[in-house]
Amino acid sequence: MPSPVDILRTVFGYHAFRGQQAAIIDQVSGGGDALVIMPTGGGKSLCYQVPSLVRPGVGVVVSPLIALMDDQVAALRELGVAAAALHSGLPPAETAQAERALAAGRLDLVYMAPERLLGERTLDLLAGTQVALIAIDEAHCVSQWGHDFRPEYLGLGLLAERFPGVPRVALTATADDATRRDIAQRLALHDAPLFGAGFDRPNIRYHVAHGERLRERLLAFLDTHHGTDSGIVYCPTRRRVEETAAWLGGHGRTALVYHAGLPAEQRSASQRRFLREDGVVMVATVAFGMGIDKPDVRFVAHLGLPKNVESYYQETGRAGRDGLPANAWLGYGLADVVGVRQLLAATDSPDERRRVEQRKFEALLGLVETTGCRRQALLGYFGEQLAQPCGNCDNCLDPPVTFDATQAARLALSCIYRTGQRFGVSYLIEVLRGGNEPRIGALEHDRLALYGQGRERTAAQWRAIYRQLVTGGYVSVDVDGHGGLRLTERARPLLRGEQTLHLRESAPDKPRRVRRGGSAAVADADQTLFEALRAERRRLAESHGVPAYVIFHDATLAQMAAQRPRTLVEMAGINGVGGAKLERYGQAFLAVIDAVA
Template structure:
């Protein structure tokens, strides 16, 4: 198994050994003694499965060692890393074509959960033989509820979201900057929500310690940059929150996909504002890449903003980016649960566009809004903008509504940031039909912040209310075993398996064997302990 994710290798090797599989990993995290032990196991043929980083596979004599063993399969994980157009390109992947030359008779499979059509074509061309078959399953994660909102007071919005919908549950909060991760983590801790920070600038030992705690402990929130997540296979992450817009829809899909890997209900929550859209538009305009690359990056940005601003079911917009159709009305996104109102913003849009033009296409949103609302201050008078025909023509609308209009015009590509990076707004060719009165503009009404209803999908509320004592007993037993073996609790059993035990109430090993997630190896290892826990539960014993 070829993978760039060293942390994930460790987790999966641990889980496989729990299942009785002879697995090992060979990567840069091993000390010399551990490395020699793995190499000796390769020579002796005592491994069923070997995980190896691509750079380790391609350096030294590992390929020679493998050529002396009967290798059954090369599995290349995170195969989207081969795409130079993707969001996680790694140049080592381009060299993996050597496997076909050195081991022409050994089958190869390339795997990824995040690849649009172009990336899939590149995976096929770079990593697989020409006649390789392609299998694409659904990208839909029906257990994840998608919510996208407007950023106003991000810390308070995040706090309310966690307290009202995910109190005591594990989650990931993504921020754009390193500094923000530490500030948000400290702020949450001060409000009795246990949180850790994670970014590339933190000491490696501390990063590893934070990652280990997140995997082992329940109810921790990891506040991180995108440096965190690749290689995290914690199944009971109940939410992924974004306080800043990710760069692409692929990145968003991959990051939100870290929630609910156990198949139980989870949420992907994102808030964004005018500055987020401005920042992404600016980055796109300043790119020095070739025209083809810039065009594709522009398309990726349009897909992301289209997903955020859609007024319909979010799943067709998300899945359509991966060439998958969805009928809509999923019933598990904010737009389906609370359909947004829209309004005819044609006149408002024309007023904004005219004001941007008449002020010289070099001022930001705040100044444009001040002119529209007839602000009487020294700067506006000095610039002569109080003499423009657009001065004061927007007094009928609140500043917040004008900001919403500008944000959506940026998202729809009718406005663009000044490519010189001076903070100004400029018109695009796409706005001409609106200015000429040839087309109408429908925009969504931004909902005012409200208290969110408690999620009917929370595990404790939906599945455990009938027997909370037994649920607590099962989790306590899992925690005891995990601490004794030095592994994360989910390595023992996922929450989904504990819920199945709670529902089926097995009374002996034969019945325990019918519980989903309890295989023969774990039955022999943990079956008696969990039967005893079920029998010892206050509600069970009282019955």
């Protein structure tokens, strides 16, 4: 029986396990169950793939999406591993071939959706073969407290009865304490040890932009840092997705569209192109992303707000799965805050669930409005303490300027009160700045003592103040009407002069487009060789009919570009170059290095 380290080196081309991988693999290889909480990009797949190759029999992997199954099977086959998937998207002939291989014991791993696995025909088929282990990926889908509950996962507890003695491992990237307990209970993993690898993704740099001209600011950010990189831009509505994709396309970006309102064929085509090509930007609603195994996503951007920190963490976690530097950029304004609150208020969820969702959204607002280290705030939400500021978020790298906003906030709050607590931000700013909006004269608001007292601040600065008063809980928004602002109890001590307030200063924004032209994954000195290696990888991927990253990850190409191996022996020392890939592709990439270096 080969050792886990032997499998890691000869099959996967890596030379050492990371973090808790070795402990998890030892537990499962030895026949024990496990519950694994590991951040995206932490190497969860190896935690069941390696034991499946160590133990006799076939490893059965439960996965929620066809795209994820197909990608992982393609990647394993490139490594020389006998893998197959069984799902509804396969032609009958391929399904029959996979089932024959499974029954004959010729497979190392087989991937299935939960509903396929729990069918009596599949259970009978597995009962007649030797099962090495059962891995339940995206295990948070079993929890009704999770943010991505899937009812079909509920039946997976049956596996403990049908396959006694077969080790089972449940894996997820996001699960709070309540969700972890739910996973253990519903999957009958009562005695399984918990392996928690932490939530920190140190290679991701977090940025938040507040206010206006967000598309222009996003484009400037991408042109500066991600000239040739692939990434995802999330938008809250289908209309905004389509408008943003068209706008980015008009500015030289290859931008695709993905949302639930598109025909299935178009969604599939966009997803395939995103997975297989370099430099593609997927503009999408949150309908896109779960199970996307593309490791070289260099940025994830949000034009608008997610509903909670869990969603934000999972969505941004799709960047930098290969461990190389990546960026998470989020831009929003007051309208986005109001939009999410309206959405939460309109749900028909039970009151308890609605209160939980509202608290989660308030926690997200705290994260995006903080003037401290964003990583400390993010990890703190999940119960982890980061002793020192991370040095790799916008607030650490460029500390925000704050000012004593006590008087300005009192004026803003007084304007809400004096105008009857029924107007939106634009009208209130017109009153404060002494504008000529027709309603002001008609309602005699130009006779208020505060009319025109805010002329020294721009409209953008007042919008920033109102946004922070809303997110800070001093002001509520009428989510059932036309967005009118109302004072909350928290505003009372501020208006009475019993409290002071410091807010983030709204700096003038002048987006600049600076074309970088390269990839954030490698040093400038290695860009030419890296791009040549990517071109060869793209050629090979097209000829094999697989996504480019299945040939080699960006991290592997970046190491080649930096170390410039000249022989197959030296190439074998590059992480991600296992025996099968060395034999299949080694000479082709050595030729590129010889030609360019």
